[in-house]
Amino acid sequence: MYLPYPQAPGTFMMQSITFVLRAGGDPLALASTARRAVQAADPDLPVFDVATMDQVVYRSASAPRVNTVLLGIFAALAMLLAAVGIYGVMSYTVAQRTHEIGVRVALGAEPSDILRQMVKQGMAPALIGIAAGTAGAWGVTRFLSSLLFGVRPTDPATFALVPLLLAAVGVMACLLPARRATKVDPVVALRYEG
Secondary structure (H helix, E strand, O other), X not given: OOOOOOOOOOOOOOOOOOOOOXXXXXXXXXXXXXXXXXXXXXXXXXXXXXXXXXXXXXXHOHHHHHHHHHHHHHHHHHHHHXXXXXXXXXXXXXXXXXXXXXXXXXXXXXXHHHHHHHHHHHHHHHHHHHHHHHHHHHHHHHHHHHHOOOOOOOOHHHHHHHHHHHHHHHHHHHHHHHXXXXXXXXXXHHHHHO
16 A cells, blocks of 8 residues: 555555564664664665664653653642641631730640641641542542552552541641740730730
8 A cells, every 4th residue: 555655654665574683682782783684685675764672662661751751740739739828827817816826825734735727727727628639539430440560459558558648648737837826925926916
């Protein structure tokens, strides 16, 4: 069948034959010997695209590898945005509750109690989000199983470690504003609001 090159640019303009050779040593050392053997059989046949099997496999997996790297970058960016969002909400909450925190400190509340309360209030929405995300991921894995290589769709390690990582990011994003809340001077807080 004749296919003009502009109509089918992905096809070779000539008939090609692929040879695969097994080597006990360096496979590229056989390239010149194989080239001479082909030239001896037919001097008009070009020998091109000589590659080891590792190179062929590497090229065939390059598109999924790029997709995986991009997915990893986007996941890290999403994690960073979530941490910044939790931090921002917690900072806003602490700023809005400065008067209340000052009153509690003036009445004898311990800094550890304030820290615990701030982290608990900040982590409540984060834990709800982690639970909803884990349930959603569990439901979607059936559809994504064709994209996974070497990992079961319901891999217990993944479903245990990712929520723990997200919870750790949430705690870290809550701690800084919560620690700032423990350092509220009751006199300044009461004067500021009063």
